[in-house]
Amino acid sequence: MIDLKNTPRERAILIALPVGGFTKEQVEEHLDELELLASTAGAETVFKILQDRIKPDPAYFIGKGKAEEIAQLIELNDIQIVIFDNDLNPTQVRNLEKLFNRKILDRSGLILDIFALHAKTREAKTQVELAQLEYMLPRLTRAWTHLSKQYGGIGTKGPGETQIETDRRLIRTRISKLKENLRKIESQQIVKSSARKKLINATLVGYTNAGKSTLLNLLTNASVLAEDKLFATLDSTTRIFNLEKNKQILLSDTVGFIRKLPAHLVASFKSTLNVVSDADVILHVIDASHDYFEDHIKTVDDTLRQLHCDKKLQIKIFNKIDALKEKDIINYISANYPGSYLVSAQRGIGIQKLKSALIDIYEQNFVEGELRISHTQPKKISMVYEIAEVLDTRYEDEFVLLKYRTSKINENHIKKLIQHN
Template sequence: MLEIEKHTFERTAIVGIVTQNQNEEKLNEYLDELEFLTFTAGGEVVKRFSQKTDKPHPKTFVGTGKLEEIKTYIKEHDINSVIFDDELTPSQQKNITRELDCKVLDRTNLILDIFAQRAETSYARTQVELAQCQYLLPRLTGMWTHLERQRGGIGMRGPGETEIETDRRIVRDRISLLKEKIKVIDKQMSTQRGNRGAMVRVALVGYTNVGKSTLMNAVGKSEVFVENKLFATLDTTVRKTVIKNLPFLLSDTVGFIRKLPTQLVDSFKSTLDEVREADLLLHVVDISHPEFEDHIAAVNKILLDIKSADKPTIMVFNKIDAYKYVKIDENDETIEKTTKNFSLQDWERTWMSNLGENNTLFISATDKLNFEAFREKIYSAVREIHISRFPYNKFLYPDYKDVIENEDDEDENEDIE
């Protein structure tokens, strides 16, 4: 009988440093996230390495002694790859690879690899490939031997190009081609957004894996892909949604993350345009995560970078069914609670309720806890925007005799191509 081959995870080690700007507690938090990223990419973290230093070593990121320790460990324990928590310079990556004689990645490269795995549509694949090419260009060290080519023909004879020069030229040409392709798609998507008319646009934003797609499915009766891994959603999904006869467009966007590669921010411009052009943002937060405050700060920073921080925002603290601890007083006293004895009124007493200036909600998208209040809050916010746009709209005033009746569940939420 043939044996079924089981999926094997790639054995990896991860490396981080404690610096003046990053203490040991913060490093452990980042390494936890890096381990989750590694798992999402198909790896198994076997060992963590850390070192205290004022700043990264300019040649090898960590000191020579620590690098020798890593080298000894990977040889003795059959480690396939080593992943560094911060972005490595091209020279650092080259030196470390030569010393360790194994695959060396950094956080940026790992995130790009996950995006490449998750990209489903042609547009997403184009965006990811552009980001990968921009990342690889300064790191080419003759590793693409299959790209070595000579341009033959009249006037092209002579010493020719070296392999690395040829590789760089090919990658630059590919970057130019991808940029032109994205420009065409951007124009098409801009036209599509323009064709949606003046409907109110609501965008779900938040850290990766906070439950945006689950919330999208619950509100819009959609079937967006959901998985307990980072970056389960890359392509923006837009649904026409109706609450109390008031239609609006709801979009689920790619999740953000700390240390998000700049190449991805640039290449995913059109995806982020859904956020830029939204009338209302639903900032979803995983309240059960111990570092959700840092997640909020990371999302706010990216919103500031893409000039969307001043948009009307509703803070949605999700996963109240999964939390374990919560700070409930000014002395930072940590009290263990359970969903049975911690009510919504208790949540509203916490400092989180003041973050959204009266626009804060505590829900569970999975169990639909406090979901009616959530839908009512969205309806009120969308209605206010709608009234300012259409002062005499029939959907909003009961005096009109031709107010439409509720549509069937199957018909009231439509895909927007």
């Protein structure tokens, strides 16, 4: 148990159980991450507790004896909220709330609360509300309703504030409406993405706080919020990245991944995460200075599998090398992750090598060509403009001569145009 300095923020106890084959050291690191999540949500961690059990107690998760011990700690230290690193079932939540008489939140609920805090656009707010309602539906209890109304604060943002007036039927109706809204948003994005197929699409993915937004800002002069906080970015952002003269790609940033990311949250953010599905190349940004960066790599790769994007071309970018405490890590990364790139987005280190790699990908995937199309076939001329970047246009007596650059896939479509000319 670690006693930490308190501040006037909402006072919290964090609790973890070493389940799922994790070592004690790994679970302690998970607790540290939970503390960052709690801080992002607005809580000050007063105690962190690692309970050693072979398996979770079905009624109290940590066992009734330990729960009663923590109940005393809550009363003595004016704790307002108890946060578990593991997901709890409705029975465990109900029993713990009754015993503690405080808000109980698990890791998924905390992540959803942070997403609600950071959602700014209509799309993000819709996605977060859908995920919150799907999380809330099986957890509706009188005790939860009473506490959410009485205490407010963390874990009660968004739909939680009005839960006392809702029931399961109303929530299911609202879920259906939100899903329909997201389908409309997704169909609009399909139209937008089809218009972008003239260029290679590269998408930045990575564990939350790996430095994706900082890298996007450096490469494209974007003005995306880049903070040393978890989930600072929720909405995807796409900018043109000028590799060199007349060579451009589209570069997108999206929400960071994290271990134990709720499945319904990934599903709700499908429209935002479509930039990953649409990507020609995935740029996997990794915080090389983090002690458990290889766990982060696994989490991101697992999430990409969940999105059916694990077969795409992927480049690993190890960021924050300027913050490395041990320089031997550079040798370890070079030996174990061949073809990866070591950079510092903050200081601009290693960026030129990364650019060169992207230029190689560009040249491997893009071709230039010329074709003649009759003046009498304006639709075909228009189609070339839609799927290729037209570099030059010359008008002859009966034909239009177009010089273009496009992807190899679109080149095949253009060849078919010529065959039927």
